[in-house]
Amino acid sequence: MGIVATAKVHSLETPWQGEVSHGKHHYMTDKPASFGGQDGGPATYDFLIAGLISCTMITLRMYAKHKEIELGEFEVEAEFHANREGEEWIERRLHFKTAHEPTLKDKILAICQKTPVTKTLLRSVEIKTSLIE
Structure with a gap:
């Protein structure tokens, strides 16, 4: 498998704020006011758990479609x-x-433990960082 996701953040003039982009999708990131930010967008851990719950919802819906089960709205x-x-x-x-x-x-509970993002978080992931000038 190759690249699964890409993202870029451009720092903005306002302290802590940045514009995050994923292809055609753009949105703000910031720190909450309680941490000195302007609360102009989700904070870093907000993005982390948003990825987890989004993956959970998608995986459950895919499972339900495959098994022809009606989960209803959730x-x-x-x-x-x-x-x-x-x-x-x-x-x-x-x-x-x-x-x-x-x-x-x-x-449903068993499937939640097997979603791709859940599995990544549970096993951790190596992060390789480089500086490009």
Whole structure:
């Protein structure tokens, strides 16, 4: 497999702000006001969990289509937590508008642990950085 995703951020004049781009998609990133930013866009960990929950939603919908299962309308939300001991974790919650059988609930939870972004986060990833002048 080759390149899975690309992104670029251009620093802006306002401290902490940048314009993120993915091809034709452009949006702002910033720090929250509580951290000295202007709150002009999502912060870095917001993007991280947005990728996780987006992947979760897409994977579940693909599974449902493949198995011809009607999941109905649902939401996925997540929070990134850190404590003073240096521990970090993500809490992910799924909210379905319709009730499902216990066996399907178990399958949904199992699929969530197998989404591509979940697997990447759980195993970590090497980051190679270079300076180009």
